[in-house]
Amino acid sequence: MSGPPPIVLDRAPLPAVPGALLIRGGHLFDPRAGLDGPGDVLVREGEVAEVAQDGTLEAPEGAEVLDAAGLHVMPAFVDPHVHLRTPGREDEEDVESGTRAAAAGGFCAILAMPNTDPVVDTAPVLASLRDEARRRARVPCGFLAAITRGQRGDQLTEMAELADAGAAAFSDDGLPVRSAGRMRQALQYQRLAGRTLALHEEDPSLSGDGVMHEGEISALLGLAGIPSVSESTMIARDAALAGWEDARIHAQHVSALESVRAIEEAKAAGVALSAEATPHHLLLTDERVRSLDTNLKMNPPLRTEADRAAVLDALRTGTIDCVATDHAPHAREEKEQPFELAPMGVTGLETAFAALHSELVVPGVLGLAVLVERMTSGGEPFGLPIPTIRPGAPANLCLADLGRDWVVGESGYESRSSNCAFGGWRLTGRVRMTVAAGAPVYRERTFAVGAV
Amino acid sequence: MRSSLLSVDDLTRADIERILDRAESFAEVSGREIKKVPTLRGRTVVNLFYEASTRTSSSFELAAKRLSADLVTVKAAGSAVEKGESLKDTVQTLSAYHPAAIVIRSPHAGAADLVDRWSPAAVINAGDGKREHPTQSLLDLYALRRRAGRLDGLRIWIVGDVLHSRVARSNVLAFERMGCEVTVCGPPTLIPRGVESLGCRVAYDLDGLRDADVVYALRMQQERMDGTLVPSLREYATRYQIDGRRLGPHQILMHPGPVNRGVELAAEVIDSPQALIVGQVESGVVVRMAVLYELLAGRPDSGPGPGAGSGRPDPGSGARGRLEPAGEPQPA
Numbered sequence: 001m002s003g004p005p006p007i008v009l010d011r012a013p014l015p016a017v018p019g020a021l022l023i024r025g026g027h028l029f030d031p032r033a034g035l036d037g038p039g040d041v042l043v044r045e046g047e048v049a050e051v052a053q054d055g056t057l058e059a060p061e062g063a064e065v066l067d068a069a070g071l072h073v074m075p076a077f078v079d080p081h082v083h084l085r086t087p088g089r090e091d092e093e094d095v096e097s098g099t100r101a102a103a104a105g106g107f108c109a110i111l112a113m114p115n116t117d118p119v120v121d122t123a124p125v126l127a128s129l130r131d132e133a134r135r136r137a138r139v140p141c142g143f144l145a146a147i148t149r150g151q152r153g154d155q156l157t158e159m160a161e162l163a164d165a166g167a168a169a170f171s172d173d174g175l176p177v178r179s180a181g182r183m184r185q186a187l188q189y190q191r192l193a194g195r196t197l198a199l200h201e202e203d204p205s206l207s208g209d210g211v212m213h214e215g216e217i218s219a220l221l222g223l224a225g226i227p228s229v230s231e232s233t234m235i236a237r238d239a240a241l242a243g244w245e246d247a248r249i250h251a252q253h254v255s256a257l258e259s260v261r262a263i264e265e266a267k268a269a270g271v272a273l274s275a276e277a278t279p280h281h282l283l284l285t286d287e288r289v290r291s292l293d294t295n296l297k298m299n300p301p302l303r304t305e306a307d308r309a310a311v312l313d314a315l316r317t318g319t320i321d322c323v324a325t326d327h328a329p330h331a332r333e334e335k336e337q338p339f340e341l342a343p344m345g346v347t348g349l350e351t352a353f354a355a356l357h358s359e360l361v362v363p364g365v366l367g368l369a370v371l372v373e374r375m376t377s378g379g380e381p382f383g384l385p386i387p388t389i390r391p392g393a394p395a396n397l398c399l400a401d402l403g404r405d406w407v408v409g410e411s412g413y414e415s416r417s418s419n420c421a422f423g424g425w426r427l428t429g430r431v432r433m434t435v436a437a438g439a440p441v442y443r444e445r446t447f448a449v450g451a452v
Numbered sequence: 453m454r455s456s457l458l459s460v461d462d463l464t465r466a467d468i469e470r471i472l473d474r475a476e477s478f479a480e481v482s483g484r485e486i487k488k489v490p491t492l493r494g495r496t497v498v499n500l501f502y503e504a505s506t507r508t509s510s511s512f513e514l515a516a517k518r519l520s521a522d523l524v525t526v527k528a529a530g531s532a533v534e535k536g537e538s539l540k541d542t543v544q545t546l547s548a549y550h551p552a553a554i555v556i557r558s559p560h561a562g563a564a565d566l567v568d569r570w571s572p573a574a575v576i577n578a579g580d581g582k583r584e585h586p587t588q589s590l591l592d593l594y595a596l597r598r599r600a601g602r603l604d605g606l607r608i609w610i611v612g613d614v615l616h617s618r619v620a621r622s623n624v625l626a627f628e629r630m631g632c633e634v635t636v637c638g639p640p641t642l643i644p645r646g647v648e649s650l651g652c653r654v655a656y657d658l659d660g661l662r663d664a665d666v667v668y669a670l671r672m673q674q675e676r677m678d679g680t681l682v683p684s685l686r687e688y689a690t691r692y693q694i695d696g697r698r699l700g701p702h703q704i705l706m707h708p709g710p711v712n713r714g715v716e717l718a719a720e721v722i723d724s725p726q727a728l729i730v731g732q733v734e735s736g737v738v739v740r741m742a743v744l745y746e747l748l749a750g751r752p753d754s755g756p757g758p759g760a761g762s763g764r765p766d767p768g769s770g771a772r773g774r775l776e777p778a779g780e781p782q783p784a
Contacts, residue, residue: 216646222561222582222621225645292562336540338560340581 004163004194007383009109009140010133011099014439019062020044021440025054026068026399030075030389031369032376041073043395046438050391066433068399075387076108076396076434077353078378080198080276081173081252081324083345084141086132087125088117093329093416095129099138100442101327101349101415106398108387108436109379110349111142114151115174121146121157123165130166139436142168142382147186147197153178156185159193169382171198173252174299176234178204183238187247196274196382198250199238201259202300206230211340213286213301221292223340226301232258239266239273248272250381253326255281255300257310264319274381276324277311279352280421283359284308294335294342295419298328315374316366322378323371325352329417346421351408353400355422357429368402397435404430456568456575457743460586460625467746468630472594474742475735481518482738491749492521495552498573499525500542502533502558507709508578508588511736512555518737519744521552539563540570547571552748556580574747585618588708589626591739595731596666599704604631609661610652611692612670612716613642615681619708620670624650635660638670638692641681657691658698668706669694669716689715696720704728 021043028039028051038054042063050057059065079102085093093101102110112129114120120129126145133141145167149155151174159170170186170193177183177199186197207230212218214225235251239262242249251263254275266273286302296302314320328345335342353375360366376387387396409423434442454462463471481489497516501509509525516523526546533542539558546554547570554571556564557578564577579585597603608627614620614636624647627634634652636643648654661667672688682688695718699705705717705727713719721727 214645216649219644219646220621220650222584222616222618227645292565333538333540336538336566338539338558338563338566338581340560 004160005166007142007168007195008166009142009168009384010130011137011140011437012133012135014138014441020049020060020064021435022057022059022063022065023068023073023397023399024057024065026071026073028389029072029368029372031373032075032386033388033390035389041389041397043397043435043438046395048389048391048393048395051389070403071399071401071432073389074106074372074398074400075376075389076398076436077106077375078322078384078387079107079110079325079327079349079352080250080322080378080382081278082110082112082327082349083115083329084112085329086116086129089331091416092331094136095132095141096136096138097414097416098327098329098349099136099141101347101413103138103434103436103442104414104431105349105351106353106400106431106434107139107349108396108398108434108441109140109142109384111144111168111379111382113171113173114144114146115172119146119150120144121149121151123158123161126162126165126167138441139434142384144169144171144173144198146170147172147177148182151175153182156182156189159186159189159195163193163195167193167195169196169198169250171200171252173198173200176200176202176204180237180241184241184245187241187245187249190245190247196248196250198252200252201231201234201238202226203230203234206233210301211297212289213303215286215304217286217289221290226299228256228258228303228307231256231300232262235259235262235266239263239269239271242273243269243271246272249274251275253278253281253300253324254311254314254320255303255307257307260310260314260319263314267319274321275314275319276322276378277315277320278324278326279348279355280346281308282312282315282323283355284421292339294337294339295346295421295423297339297342297344298326298346298421299344312360312366316370321374321381323352323356323374324378325349327415329415330419332418335419346419347413347415347417348420350414351420351422351425351427353398353431354406354408354427354429355425357402358427362428395435395438397433398431399433400429400431402429404428406430455747456564457586457747458564458568458575458577459584460589460622460629463586463629465629468590468593468626471590471739471742471746472597474745475594475738478518478738478741478745487518488520489518490520491745492516492519492552495521495748496549497521497523497744498546498549498551498554499523500546500554500556500567501526501578502528502556502563503579505557505579507733507736508557512578512740514737515740515744519741521744524549524551539566543567543570547573553744576743576747579618582616582618582621584622586622586626587740587743588619589622590743591735592623592668592706592708592732593626593630594739595728595735596704596706598735599728599731600665603627606632606665607635607663608632608666608668609635609637609655609664610668610670611637611658611661611694613672614638614647614670615642615644616673617670621650623668624652628652635664637661639682639688661698662700664703666704666706667694667699671708671710672712672716685715692716693718694721696724699724699726701726706732709733
C-alpha cells in the first residue's frame with residue numbers, strides 16, 4: 001500500500017510579489033542559515049532568489065524596494081496550535097481573521113485544531129474547511145482531524161481516509177483520549193494514516209472540574225484545582241504506548257515540571273516524541289490568577305514559578321521542541337463572567353513573538369537565536385519544512401523592529417476576539433511585515449513602502 | 453478601608469476592630485424598643501442572592517432596615533436571571549436604581565469583584581462560591597470576642613470540609629489577622645493542597661484538639677456525602693465529629709450553621725454551654741449593620757449615624773487593590 005500524500009497547506013490565491021521584492025539593509029537573522037548581520041534579500045517568484053552583502057544587490061526592473069534599515073529580517077514563524085473556530089463559532093474567529101492575526105504575529109504557516117462544531121472528523125468537513133482556506137486564508141493553513149469521532153473518545157475516525165483527504169495530523173485537542181486502549185489503536189492506525197498524533201495530555205479523573213492550577217493560589221481562592229500530575233501521568237502513559245507501537249506523538253501545551261521530566265525520560269528512551277510550549281506558560285504563573293482575570297484562564301492552567309522555569313529550561317535545551325500559541329479566541333460575553341464559568345483559552349498569535357522577545361530575550365534570559373529556532377520549528381513534528389532564508393527556499397520572512405515598544409490591544413486586534421493574556425502589556429519588538437509562501441501577507445500600517 | 457468588602461484580605465486589623473466596636477454600639481440599639489436608626493434613610497440597598505440563604509439574607513435585610521435604608525431583594529429564582537440574563541446585565545440594570553450598596557451571594561468565586569467592577573455602588577460579598585464569606589468571619593470574630601473577652605493569642609481549630617468551605621477560608625484569614633493561631637483539620641481529601649500558605653497548620657486527626665481554645669466545626673454538606681470524597685459518613689463522624697468526649701469543658705464551640713446533627717456535631721455539644729452557635733446567629737444583624745455603616749456612612753451623600761465621630765477610616769494599609777484595568781478585556 002502506498003503511504004499518505006504529502007501534507008499540503010491551503011491558502012487563498014494572494015498576488016505574489018509583483019515582479020520582485022528587494023529587502024535592503026536589514027539585519028538578516030537566521031541561525032540555521034548562519035545569518036547574523038546586515039544584508040540584502042531578493043525575493044522573486046515566491047522564492048528567496050538571492051542573499052547578499054548589505055547594499056550589493058540591484059533592484060530588478062519593476063521590483064519593490066523595501067528599506068529595512070533598523071529591522072531584523074528573520075525566517076517567519078510556524079504555529080502548530082491554533083483554533084480558528086471555523087466551522088461553528090465564526091463570531092469568535094474565522095479563517096480570514098485568524099490567519100490575519102497569524103500574519104500580524106509574523107507567522108507564515110499555522111495548523112488549526114479540529115475541535116470545531118461540527119468536529120473535523122470526516123473527509124467532507126475537512127474538504128469544506130480546506131476550500132474555505134483556499135478562498136480566505138492569508139497564510140497557509142493545515143487542518144488537523146480528530147482522533148476519535150466527535151472527540152468523544154470511543155470510536156476512531158477514518159484516519160487513513162482523512163489523511164488522504166489532506167489532514168495535516170490528528171488530535172482530540174481540548175480533550176484527552178481517555179482510554180489507553182483507544183489511544184493504542186490510534187497509534188496502530190498511524191501506520192496507515194502516517195500523520196503525527198498531537199495530544200492534549202490530561203487525565204480527567206485527576207483534573208475533574210478544576211479551573212486553575214492546584215496549589216496555594218487555588219487553596220486561597222477556593223477554586224477547584226487541576227494538579228500537575230493530571231498532565232504528566234498522561235504524557236508518561238502515551239509515551240509508553242507510542243514506544244510500544246513505534247509511533248510518533250506530539251505533546252501539546254506542556255505546562256508542568258513533572259511533564260518536562262516525563263518528556264525527558266521518554267526522549268532518553270528513544271520514543272518519537274516532540275513537545276510544544278505556549279508563550280503564556282513560558283511567561284506567566286498562577287500568582288496572576290489571584291486577580292481572577294478570566295483572560296488568564298486556560299487549559300492546561302498557568303502553574304507555579306518552578307513549573308514555568310522548568311518549561312522554559314526545556315525549551316532552551318530542546319526537550320521542548322517548539323513554541324505554539326494555542327490561540328483560542330472566545331467571545332467577550334463568555335469571558336465576562338465569574339472565573340469558574342468563563343471558557344478556557346486565550347488568544348496569542350499577535351503577541352507570541354513580541355511577548356517572548358520582551359520578557360525573555362531583552363532581559364537576556366533566552367538568546368534570540370534560540371527563540372527564532374523554536375518559533376520556526378513548529379511544523380517539524382508534523383513533517384513540514386522549517387522556514388529559512390536561503391536561496392531557493394520559499395520566501396517566508398518576518399521583518400521586525402526589535403526596539404519598538406507597543407501596548408497590546410491599544411489599537412485593537414486582528415483577531416475577532418480580544419481575550420489576550422497579554423492585553424495591556426507594553427512589549428518590545430514589533431512585527432512590521434510578514435511574507436508567507438512568497439506573498440506579503442502583513443504590513444504594519446505605518447510601514448511605508450514603495451516601488452522604485 | 454476601601455469602599456467595598458470583597459475579601460477579609462481587604463481589612464486591616466484596625467478595620468476589623470473598628471467594625472466590631474461599631475457592632476457593639478448597634479447592639480445597644482438592638483436592645484431598645486425601637487430598633488431603628490436613621491443613618492441610611494433615603495438610600496437603597498440591593499440584596500442580590502444567586503444562592504439559597506436564610507440567615508445571611510435575612511440578617512442583611514434586617515440590618516439594612518434597622519439603618520432605615522430602602523431594601524430590594526433579588527433572588528435568582530423568579531428573576532431575569534432565570535431567563536438567562538448575565539450577571540453583568542443584571543448588575544447594570546440594578547445599578548440604574550442608584551443603590552448605595554449591593555450585597556451579593558453567588559455560587560461563583562470572584563462574583564462580588566465583578567459586581568464591584570461593573571457598579572459604582574459599594575459591594576458586599578455575602579459569599580462567593582467556595583472562596584470567601586467575609587461578613588460571616590466578622591460576626592464570628594464579634595461573637596467570639598464577646599464570649600472570650602479577647603481574640604489575640606487564641607488557639608482555634610477549624611474542623612471538617614475545609615476544601616469546599618468559604619467560611620473556612622475567610623476565617624483562617626480573619627483569625628490570623630486578629631492574632632489567633634489557626635489549625636485546620638479534616639480528612640486529607642477535604643483539605644486543599646497548599647492551604648498552609650494561608651498561614652494555618654494542618655492536622656488530619658483530632659489528637660491535638662485538647663490544646664484548642666476554640667473548636668470551629670464546619671458544615672458537612674449533603675452533596676459531598678456521596679462517598680466519593682469520604683468513604684462513608686459513619687467513618688467521618690467516628691473520626692471527626694465533635695462530641696461530648698472530644699469537647700473540653702473550657703473550650704468554645706462554634707459552627708456557621710445550619711448544623712447536621714449527628715454528623716459534624718453530636719447533639720450533646722450543640723446544646724452545651726460551650727456552644728456559641730446561637731450567639732453567632734445573633735451577631736449577624738449588628739455586624740452587618742456595622743459593615744453597611746462603615747461602607748456607606750462615611751460617604752459624602754450620607755446622613756449622620758450613631759457614634760459618628762471616629763472620623764474617616766484610615767486607608768487600609770493591607771488592603772488588596774481593586775481588580776486593575778489590566779484584567780479588563782481590551783476595547784475592540
